[in-house]
Amino acid sequence: MDANASAHAAALWAGLHLILLLVLSVLVTRQRRKHHVEIGDGGVPALNQAIRAFGNATEYVPAAMAGLALLALVNAPPLLIHPIGAILFAGRLAHAIGLSRSTSATLPRALGVLATWISYVAIAAALLFYAIP
Template identity: 65%
Template sequence: MNTVTSGHAAALWVGLHLILLLILSLLVVRQRRKHKVALGDGGIPELERAIRAFGNATEYIPAALIGIAVLAVVEAPALAVHLTGFLLFAGRVLHGFGLSRSGGTSLARAIGVTLTWLAYVFASVALLFYAIA
């Protein structure tokens, strides 16, 4: 029987988040080419939103991936890694989608940031538990 370990779970979520970052980066490049803007946002709202969607993801994803990796290192249950990874991934996808549609507030952005913060809280509590236990 082949069991999924926390390391396998971490590999899945790190891989998916790297793909998400690549997609968000490609969306910036596409907007840059479309509007012929090499640096900055050129005052173009859709380019500005693409830049911020990528930037915001790069602000939140790396620290959470460290948390996911450390959960795997301390051999937390794969379910804990999957829960953290899923919350973060769903949050970042929703946030990126919401931000790419509108620079203002949106339900997708609100849910996205809430799920991201839940991933941070869950991972933090789990890591502290494994540090002390």
Template identity: 60%
Template sequence: MDTLASGHAAALWVGLHVLLLLTLSLLVVRLRQKHKVALGDEGIPELARAIRAFGNASEYVPVGLAAIIVLALVGAPPLAIHVVGLVLFAGRLIHAVGLSNSGGASIPRAIGMICTWVAYIFGAVALLFYAIG
């Protein structure tokens, strides 16, 4: 397989996920400045949701990126890397939007988590295929 093409595919998704995390971080900073809050959320629901949207992405994105990077290293087809990257990115974006709009259960949050798990499962199966095969 073309490891260079796999590396380019991985670079695309790592770069997009870094920008997603940066955007979510900037949203927290903007709300902290708006509400003059240095630490925590001081009971401001909008800020609490932004903090959790960033935190949740920070918890799930690194594992997905690790899968993407290792898939590239073992020379997985770029399509496999794009599938993991796209589904993970869509899931994290949809989840962040859903969480930012509502602290309770919501369809976007559920869809975001399902997409994240699908990306994890696809990535894990692909990694095991390359490890065993």
């Protein structure tokens, strides 16, 4: 297995997730400036939603990125890393869109959570598989 190809696969998904986090962060900043709120949510629902969309992504993305990086380190094939990264990214994007549009339970939020959990299970199972010599 080409370790370099595995690292490139993990790097792709880390880069895309960092861009997603940056976009969500910019959306929080825009709401803060629009409503003149420096800390907290100021009781502004749109700001609270932006904060939670960013916060939720920061709660899930780092651990998944660490898992993908470890999979690259143990030379997991890119054909394993890419689908997991894609499912996670699609899930995180769907969740962020759903949460940004509504505080209610929505289909994008539900699909986002499901995709995230599937990714977590896949990463955990793959790491356990590669941990056994």
